[in-house]
Amino acid sequence: MSKETKKTKMPEQNPKERISNFDEVTLGYSAEDAINEAKRCLQCKNPLCMQGCPVEIDIPDFIALVAEGKFAEAAQKIKEKNNLPAICGRVCPQEEQCEQKCIVGIKNEPVAIGRLERFVADYVRDTEVIEGVMKQEKGKVAIVGAGPAGLTAAADLAKVGYQVTIFEAFHEAGGVLTYGIPEFRLPKEIVKDEVDKIKQLGVEIKLNHVIGKIKRVDELFEDGYDAVFVGTGAGLPRFLGLEGENLNGVYSANEFLTRVNLMKAYRFPEYKTPVYVGKRVAVIGAGNVAMDAARTALRLGAEESMIVYRRAREQMPARAEEIHHAEAEGIKFKLLNNPTKILGDENGFVTGMECIKMELGEPDDSGRRRPVPIEDSEWIMDVDTVIMAIGQSPNPILLKDSPEIETTDWGTILADDRTGKTSKEGVFAGGDTVTGAATVIQAMGAGKRAARAIDEYIQGSNK
Amino acid sequence: MYKIIAKKELAPKIVKFKVLAPKVAIKAKPGHFLIVRVDEQAERIPLTIADYNRKEGNVTIIVQEVGYSSKEICALEEGDSFLDLVGPLGEHIETENYNKVVCVAGGLGAAPLYPKAKSLVGEGTDIISILGARTEELVILEDDFDEISNQLYISTDDGSKGHQGFVTDVLKDILEDNDDIDLVIAIGPMIMMKFVSELTKEYGVNTMVSLNSLMVDGTGMCGGCRVTVGGETKFACVDGPAFDGHLVDFDEQLRRQKFYNEHEKLADGHSIGGEGCRVKRN
Ligand SMILES: Cc1cc2nc3c(=O)[nH]c(=O)nc-3n(C[C@H](O)[C@H](O)[C@H](O)COP(=O)(O)OP(=O)(O)OC[C@H]3O[C@@H](n4cnc5c(N)ncnc54)[C@H](O)[C@@H]3O)c2cc1C
Numbered sequence A: 001m002s003k004e005t006k007k008t009k010m011p012e013q014n015p016k017e018r019i020s021n022f023d024e025v026t027l028g029y030s031a032e033d034a035i036n037e038a039k040r041c042l043q044c045k046n047p048l049c050m051q052g053c054p055v056e057i058d059i060p061d062f063i064a065l066v067a068e069g070k071f072a073e074a075a076q077k078i079k080e081k082n083n084l085p086a087i088c089g090r091v092c093p094q095e096e097q098c099e100q101k102c103i104v105g106i107k108n109e110p111v112a113i114g115r116l117e118r119f120v121a122d123y124v125r126d127t128e129v130i131e132g133v134m135k136q137e138k139g140k141v142a143i144v145g146a147g148p149a150g151l152t153a154a155a156d157l158a159k160v161g162y163q164v165t166i167f168e169a170f171h172e173a174g175g176v177l178t179y180g181i182p183e184f185r186l187p188k189e190i191v192k193d194e195v196d197k198i199k200q201l202g203v204e205i206k207l208n209h210v211i212g213k214i215k216r217v218d219e220l221f222e223d224g225y226d227a228v229f230v231g232t233g234a235g236l237p238r239f240l241g242l243e244g245e246n247l248n249g250v251y252s253a254n255e256f257l258t259r260v261n262l263m264k265a266y267r268f269p270e271y272k273t274p275v276y277v278g279k280r281v282a283v284i285g286a287g288n289v290a291m292d293a294a295r296t297a298l299r300l301g302a303e304e305s306m307i308v309y310r311r312a313r314e315q316m317p318a319r320a321e322e323i324h325h326a327e328a329e330g331i332k333f334k335l336l337n338n339p340t341k342i343l344g345d346e347n348g349f350v351t352g353m354e355c356i357k358m359e360l361g362e363p364d365d366s367g368r369r370r371p372v373p374i375e376d377s378e379w380i381m382d383v384d385t386v387i388m389a390i391g392q393s394p395n396p397i398l399l400k401d402s403p404e405i406e407t408t409d410w411g412t413i414l415a416d417d418r419t420g421k422t423s424k425e426g427v428f429a430g431g432d433t434v435t436g437a438a439t440v441i442q443a444m445g446a447g448k449r450a451a452r453a454i455d456e457y458i459q460g461s462n463k
Numbered sequence B: 001m002y003k004i005i006a007k008k009e010l011a012p013k014i015v016k017f018k019v020l021a022p023k024v025a026i027k028a029k030p031g032h033f034l035i036v037r038v039d040e041q042a043e044r045i046p047l048t049i050a051d052y053n054r055k056e057g058n059v060t061i062i063v064q065e066v067g068y069s070s071k072e073i074c075a076l077e078e079g080d081s082f083l084d085l086v087g088p089l090g091e092h093i094e095t096e097n098y099n100k101v102v103c104v105a106g107g108l109g110a111a112p113l114y115p116k117a118k119s120l121v122g123e124g125t126d127i128i129s130i131l132g133a134r135t136e137e138l139v140i141l142e143d144d145f146d147e148i149s150n151q152l153y154i155s156t157d158d159g160s161k162g163h164q165g166f167v168t169d170v171l172k173d174i175l176e177d178n179d180d181i182d183l184v185i186a187i188g189p190m191i192m193m194k195f196v197s198e199l200t201k202e203y204g205v206n207t208m209v210s211l212n213s214l215m216v217d218g219t220g221m222c223g224g225c226r227v228t229v230g231g232e233t234k235f236a237c238v239d240g241p242a243f244d245g246h247l248v249d250f251d252e253q254l255r256r257q258k259f260y261n262e263h264e265k266l267a268d269g270h271s272i273g274g275e276g277c278r279v280k281r282n
């Protein structure tokens, strides 16, 4: 056991350099770093860290293997439970999950579980062989949406012997991992690689299939599927309803990031989809999505890229690490400011944004101090691009054709937290479409629980 | 891959393709569109389903060369394939319960209009059609419309065929002479749909237009296709593309369509390294 109080540092690209490329910001551990960090783990008898991992990774066991330098075996150990380790190791909010519970974290910095997971997954990436495909004779399952929830459910069901087909609306699998989270945080090659490994388990992915349009959920049952898992995410962008919101230069974060990530507009005109980024960019909101949009704008040539948020710094919902990265890159934070109007020129392009200053008042229901506008404090921010990153709701396309699937007032699907069961027989759901925009690991956990429930459901109904 | 089984040039720079897509053909209805991608580097391009054959499992699209991507599509040959094709997208339109409908097409608008007109006729509706174009050789689908229309008018800007002037001139005469028109459907350039809608408003005749907003996903997840209809923001790809012409803010749409004009010139020129882009290339 080592006496280091702090996590082993992970090298990263210098901020000055990285703002002119889309290469990954953090560079990953060396074998030596990994072994050193693994030695900080106390190998607890009752490992609290595991309670914080929704996909139930055997954390002390895999870390013990890393400490011994048995990286391939460590990878095997992780893969028993997690089919997307290279992704989770990069984007899991570990500080709120496994690492928050780690016992070492009480006095010192917790063991860097996420970094170790990433190291192990990367280490075996090119050498790993997927063992033979299971016989697919237990039944047929249709999965809608190839995001983390759908991919996890698919992999788990294939592993226990189901014939699984994923239907994905886009021309590429991955969901937000592919169209939302930028290349510099999660290289698309890694997503592709982990998706390929899920295909090697025998899972079929049908791209360009919008369920609700090309097929209704009912028709999937007619086609012989025994159960359907809905993992369609929360893709519907919200806007503020401000005057000027439809001017040229106002984007939803979804559109901006989809153009850049999925359509590779950052390599325009080699790739043919354009993206417009002006000189001064304001991103409304302060979550992970907002940080991604602001950092992307900077890399596309914006001279100034700003986060505009109506609350204060302590209340920003983004991960601390992402805020830190954004700040190091020169993103400006205009806190306690709320946009009230977007201004444009005669050709319909954005020329500025009116904001009102805010102050913190009494705490609201969530216990956060509510921001209240300061009277007559409007001012005009000089910007030519505005990106709305104020949240998303579930996309209603699938539900429109399946009204029997009950939803909440928020448009999310009503599903049992433990099983993913919906109000419609044989239909299960999980991920952002049930919880509203959340995290990759929560979506994966839901996919995992639903896979178990689907197995029980089909076995039960076959009797 | 989605194979092109037939290609035909209808007019200079206007090409008709039949594409194998059996599952899309089964679900296609008038008003639907699809999105295609030619290859890995290509944009996602929305195109109306101009016709469909469920038995043979194919859909027809009619494409006009206007910029880089449409040119790339028009260069495809019989036997080539689209890498991606997704559909049917959008809300289909209902064609029941109309007695008399005027169908107004501006240029290529005849293509998206055709399946709607055909479906109306199938429901027993009388239709009067107006096909407008800049010049004679750009008039498309004349025979197809002739076959299904009770009356067919042609108008060209230069007078090389039919009436010389705009489709709105012909439409005005029709509205003067007929007080039993249930609906006008107008599809064509934004500016033409705007003027048709202004005219029909004067006569109090319901009007449907089909918007060709800029789109990315076509499933309601980007909001790039926003349009103000009756003061409310709608997404053309899922709430439309057909809307009540009297409620659409056309001026906003006209501005939004020009958003990427500068970029398109760059794509067309194929040059590498977007202006102002900080990203270095190796
Ligand atoms: C920019 C951004 C950054 C983020 N950063 C992080 C982060 O750092 N860490 C983290 O943990 N979380 C992050 N998140 C949140 C995380 O990505 C999501 O919580 C997670 O992806 C949800 O997974 P999902 O499988 O439920 O849905 P999604 O990933 O949204 O996948 C849903 C899939 O379903 C498809 N689909 C939708 N409707 C249909 C239909 N009718 N038919 C067929 N297919 C359909 C969609 O195309 C999509 O591919 C981020 C989100 C965004 C937008």
Ligand SMILES: Cc1cc2nc3c(=O)[nH]c(=O)nc-3n(C[C@H](O)[C@H](O)[C@H](O)COP(=O)(O)OP(=O)(O)OC[C@H]3O[C@@H](n4cnc5c(N)ncnc54)[C@H](O)[C@@H]3O)c2cc1C
Residues within 6 Å of the ligand: B033, B045, B046, B047, B048, B049, B061, B062, B063, B064, B065, B066, B067, B068, B069, B070, B071, B108, B111, B112, B211, B212, B213, B214, B215, B241, B257, B258, B261, B264, B265
């Ligand atoms: C629902 C829908 C259905 C459509 N149906 C058809 C169809 O059946 N046949 C067809 O040929 N086209 C159709 N379009 C338009 C077609 O998608 C565009 O012409 C195409 O995207 C232009 O791409 P480009 O790269 O060739 O041209 P660009 O280089 O992008 O543009 C060249 C010129 O065309 C204008 N333009 C760009 N996009 C559009 C657009 N969406 N609508 C109108 N003008 C545009 C630009 O302002 C510019 O002046 C449809 C669009 C939508 C949204």
Ligand code: SF4
Residues within 6 Å of the ligand: A052, A053, A054, A055, A056, A057, A059, A082, A088, A089, A092, A094, A097, A098, A099, A113, A114, A117, A441
């Ligand atoms: S998957 Fe996420 S929560 Fe689980 S161990 Fe890995 S980093 Fe921690």
Ligand code: SF4
Residues within 6 Å of the ligand: A040, A041, A042, A043, A044, A047, A048, A049, A050, A059, A060, A063, A101, A102, A103, A104, A111, A113
């Ligand atoms: S709680 Fe921390 S120290 Fe204990 S086993 Fe888990 S990672 Fe190791």
Ligand code: FES
Residues within 6 Å of the ligand: B214, B215, B216, B217, B218, B219, B220, B221, B222, B223, B224, B225, B226, B235, B236, B237, B238
């Ligand atoms: S095209 Fe993206 S929401 Fe309509």
